Amino acid sequence: MINSALRLIELVRRHGIAVGAAAALAATAPSAHALVTLSADPAVPTGAVVETLNPENFSPASRGIAGTRQLRMTFQNPTEFVVGEIILAVDLNGNDGGMVLDFYEVEDVNASGWAPIGDPLETITLGLDVDLPATTERLSLALTESNLFTLPARxxxxxxxxxxxxxxxxxxxxxxxxxxxxGADEFIGGTYYDESGGAPASGTRDWGIWLLETNEAPPVPGDTDGDMVVELFDDLDPIRTNYLQPVTFRSEGDLNGDEFVDFADFRQWKDAYLATGATISASDIAFLNVPEPSAVCLLLMGLSAAARRRSRG
Incomplete structure (x- = not known):
């Protein structure tokens, strides 16, 4: 804990905030789990904004999600919407090895080879500690908080x-x-690509995916309390309280959705807060809701005082 707090001080120094202010960010919090709710074998949805096909209706076959394989499917999106649920046609065995979903732009959804443009627009990561359910045909990922994202029309x-x-x-x-x-191209608006980047069976195979809309708005960067405004006390205090702890919710300080409060979350808050034209000083952060002085805080204050004495000498 002490080493973590000292690392935080050094990082805060580099970002222009005084050592005394950094002490207010060191605290503890309970452990928790993921922001994505997983459900096995949901019904085929109606009203999905994006839908490829249900492979069960077209002589289904499969490809293993194993090793270093990366399997892909392209599609078009007719309208901008906030993605609230993703349903994938997968037959999972219940093994827990984590899962990563990356969304990319592509120039041609029916290209002969996988050709994403740039880095992923959005990444959803299910960690190694996430219990992946066994499924037969489909997996639902219901998104919340930091995992919600807007998908523009394309x-x-x-x-x-x-x-x-x-x-x-x-x-x-x-x-x-x-x-x-x-053997026929049952979905002409996209293509399935295997781990080689090629389109098997001359591009006639398609992976089943469904993207459903939510009325919930994506969060504002730096905002932990959900009022859509980035503030000093209300939004920074959860980061300070739960620093270097696993948490469940954005309201507990996890701004980037990785289930852990660390300097990446503090940096997102700081950048968003300063972008409003506000400034940050040690006296500002000193008024945060700091618990009773702990050994760590006392140590940090002692280090700060020692540094001042050395500078005077």
């Missing part, structure tokens, strides 16, 4: 998006991706 000519699935540990076999295998 359907001009052949432009669209691609989703890529892989296991986090690049070793565990998670199960099978389900795709159509009728």
């Amino acid at each position: 359907n001009t000519d052949a432009q669209g998006y691609g989703i890529e699935i892989s296991n986090l540990d690049q070793a565990t076999s998670l199960g099978l991706l389900r795709h159509s295998n009728s």
Whole structure:
């Protein structure tokens, strides 16, 4: 704990905040779990904004989600919306090796090879501690808080998006991706690509995916209390309280959705707060809701006083 607090002080120094202010950020919090709710074998949804196909209706076949494989599907999006739920056609075996979903822009959803543009627009990571359920046909990922994201319309000519699935540990076999295998191109608005980047069976196979809309707005960067405004006390205090602790919710200080409060969350808050034109001083942070002085805080205050004495000498 002391080493963690000292690392925080050094980082805060580099970002222009005094040592005395850094002491207010060191605290403890209870452990918790993920921001994504997983459900096995939901019904085929109606009203999805983006839908490829249900492979079970088209002589389904499969490809293992295992090792270092990255499997993909492209699609077009007719309208901007906030993604609140993702349903994937997968037959999972219940093994826990983590899962990563990356969303990319693509220029041609029916290109002969996988060709994403730049870095992922959005990444959803299920950690190694997440209990992946066993499924037969589908997996639902209901998103909340920091995992909500806006997907802009992208359907001009052949432009669209691609989703890529892989296991986090690049070793565990998670199960099978389900795709159509009728020999005909049953979904003309996209293509399934295997780990080689190619489109098997001349591009006639398609992976089943559904993206559903939510009315909940994506969070404002730096805002922990959900009032859509970045503030000093209300938004920074949860980060200070739960610093270097696993948490469940954004309201507990996890701004980037990785289930852990660390300097990345503090940096996001700081950048967003300063972008409003505000400034930060040690006296500002001293008024945060600091618990009773602990040994760590006393040590930090002692280090600060010692540093002042040395500077005077």
